[in-house]
Amino acid sequence: MSSLILVRHGQSQWNLENRFTGWWDVDLTPKGEAEAKAAGELMRARGMVPTQAFTSFQTRAIRTLHIALHAAGRLWIPETKDWRLNERHYGGLTGLDKAQTAARHGKDQVHIWRRSFDTPPPVMDAGGDYDLSIDNRYAGIPVPQSESLKDTIERVLPYYRAAIQPVIEAGETVLISAHGNSLRALVKHLSGISDDAITGLEIPTGQPIVYPVENGQVAGERYYLADG
Numbered sequence: 001m002s003s004l005i006l007v008r009h010g011q012s013q014w015n016l017e018n019r020f021t022g023w024w025d026v027d028l029t030p031k032g033e034a035e036a037k038a039a040g041e042l043m044r045a046r047g048m049v050p051t052q053a054f055t056s057f058q059t060r061a062i063r064t065l066h067i068a069l070h071a072a073g074r075l076w077i078p079e080t081k082d083w084r085l086n087e088r089h090y091g092g093l094t095g096l097d098k099a100q101t102a103a104r105h106g107k108d109q110v111h112i113w114r115r116s117f118d119t120p121p122p123v124m125d126a127g128g129d130y131d132l133s134i135d136n137r138y139a140g141i142p143v144p145q146s147e148s149l150k151d152t153i154e155r156v157l158p159y160y161r162a163a164i165q166p167v168i169e170a171g172e173t174v175l176i177s178a179h180g181n182s183l184r185a186l187v188k189h190l191s192g193i194s195d196d197a198i199t200g201l202e203i204p205t206g207q208p209i210v211y212p213v214e215n216g217q218v219a220g221e222r223y224y225l226a227d228g
C-alpha cells in the first residue's frame with residue numbers, strides 16, 4: 001500500500017514576524033529548518049518514505065522538501081516544482097503586519113480576508129514593492145493580483161489531477177511540500193470538506209499529513225503521521 005503525504009513548510013521568517021506572505025519569497029527560520037528535519041526523521045522512523053515529490057516555486061517549501069528528504073535518506077528521488085502549488089496570493093496585504101492590519105480594518109474583516117472561501121484580499125498595485133509579475137521565476141505565468149481560497153483551488157486542483165494523481169495511480173508514495181492555503185485547497189478536495197467548514201481548517205507547519213492510497217486511489221481519511 002502506498003500513501004500520499006502532505007507537508008506544510010516549516011516556520012518562515014514572515015510566519016515569525018506575523019506578516020501576510022502569499023507569493024512573496026521568504027526563507028525558513030532556524031525553527032522552520034528544525035521542523036522540516038523532524039518531519040523527514042519521522043517519515044524515516046515510520047517507514048513511510050516518499051518515492052516522488054512535488055513542491056512550489058517558493059524557497060520555504062522547496063527547502064522544507066530538501067531538508068525533510070535529506071533527513072529521510074531520500075534526497076535523490078525525482079521532484080517537480082510548479083507555481084500552481086504556491087501559497088494563495090495575498091494581494092495588497094502582502095508584507096503587512098497581521099495584527100496592525102486587524103487594528104486598522106477590524107478583526108472580522110481580516111478574518112474574512114484570511115479565511116473566507118471566496119472573498120479575495122484587496123488587489124496588489126502593479127509596480128509595488130511586492131509585485132512579482134516581472135520576476136524571472138514567473139515569466140509566462142499569469143501572476144494573480146490577489147486570490148481567494150476558491151481562486152487557489154482553481155489552479156491547485158487541475159494541477160493535482162493532471163500531474164500528481166497519475167503518479168499516485170502508478171503506485172508511488174508522493175510527498176507534496178507546499179503552503180497553508182494550497183494544502184487547504186487539496187485537503188478540501190481529498191476530504192470532501194464543504195465551503196463553509198473549510199474556513200475552520202488550519203494546517204500546522206512541518207507536520208506530515210498522510211492519506212492512505214489503495215489501488216492507486218486515495219482511500220480513507222487523513223491523519224497526522226506523528227499520531228499514526
Ligand SMILES: O=C(O)[C@@H](CO)OP(=O)(O)O
Binds near residue numbers: 015021088
Ligand atoms: O501569510 C500567508 O501567506 C499565510 C500563511 O502563512 O497566512 P494565513 O494564515 O493568513 O493564510
